Amino acid sequence: MKAISIQGIDFGCIKAGVVLLLLTSCSAFKPTQLIAEPPLLQKWELQPGDQVANYPVTGGLGDISIALNGKTVYAPSDGDAYIDKRGCVYFASAETPAYFFRLCGLKSPKLGRLQARDAIATAETLQFAALLKQSDDKWALVEPDKSLLERMLKH
Helix, strand or coil: CCCEEECCEEECCHHHHHHHHHHHHCCCCCCCCECCCCCECCCCCCCCCCEECCEECCCCCCCEEEEEEEEEEECCCCEEEEECCCCCEEEECCCCCCEEEEEEEEECCCCEEECCCCEEEEEEEEEEEEEEECCCCCEEEECCCHHHHHHHHCC
8 A cells, every 4th residue: 555644754555544534633632542642751660550558659850749638620621531551641732832741640631622610520538639741751840830720720
């Protein structure tokens, strides 16, 4: 079959190009689709999702722990919610294009396209981390903005 090129990426068959075109042209996000964990500048031995003595690690260095006692976490702006293989949700928005917000400890999160103030999920304890994209395509954990957290926790 003839190879095609889409934005500098060569594919060995037309089917792959059609699949890529369909995936990138649709605004729909499949809730079962996993997002790859962003590569972090800082790497610690224990990460959210790891196990210690058969107990799940829900946060780590760089995370803010907030005791929500079953209360709801809301989308701070219009954006998209994704989930990684460890069960942490990543929220991305055009309002804050250089940031990912990682939310661990959520129960049955709503994924995909969200509007500002949409409920994402509830949590007993929210483990929140703000990640800022660096020039080398890695992500640095940074101090979150208090007003952003307030928007996520108040309806």
